[in-house]
Amino acid sequence: DTAVSQTPKYLVTQMGNDKSIKCEQNLGHDTMYWYKQDSKKFLKIMFSYNNKELIINETVPNRFSPKSPDKAHLNLHINSLELGDSAVYFCASSLTGANYGYTFGSGTRLTVV
């Protein structure tokens, strides 16, 4: 019944590795997002994607790339991980025109060592 599910919940990896976080939504929403929440709890948009358009926050390093096999999935791939990438990453989805907000996944806590 989970609306927005992301895996894994925890990810510990070494600097320089490449990793992916998966996200799936079963709400029929048309737009999906990735947010990064840092240690001070600041939520920063990374990507917004629907079946027509990818919007990238220009401050996101190009080591980060979203991959969407279909409109129910938006995975996040990260190359050459750095210590500063350690954070909680949230996937979210929404329906264009609806006013009930985003639905967030439970988050992936990434720790780079």
Place this chain on the structure above:
Amino acid sequence: GQSLEQPSEVTAVEGAIVQINCTYQTSGFYGLSWYQQHDGGAPTFLSYNALDGLEETGRFSSFLSRSDSYGYLLLQELQMKDSASYFCAVTNAGNMLTFGGGTRLMVKP
């Protein structure tokens, strides 16, 4: 650019009323939302204001003044479970949310 300002921390007692303010500067404003996040949890949607005025949902109300670029979240009859972080967020073109830094609410007995 866009910026949102909200207090970093608010403390109140159980049963009281608390107001969390949010001021914003943005281009292409569509609406102001509020989200609640408990420690270790995901942000959850509370309310959305596209027009000026007050929206009420149970113990929570949210207010927007577009001319003042200002809104607030009002929590009544505070309960211990309301202890959490509260984020205001603006919706701009492309339906993207930009969040404020969050207000940590501590409810004391």
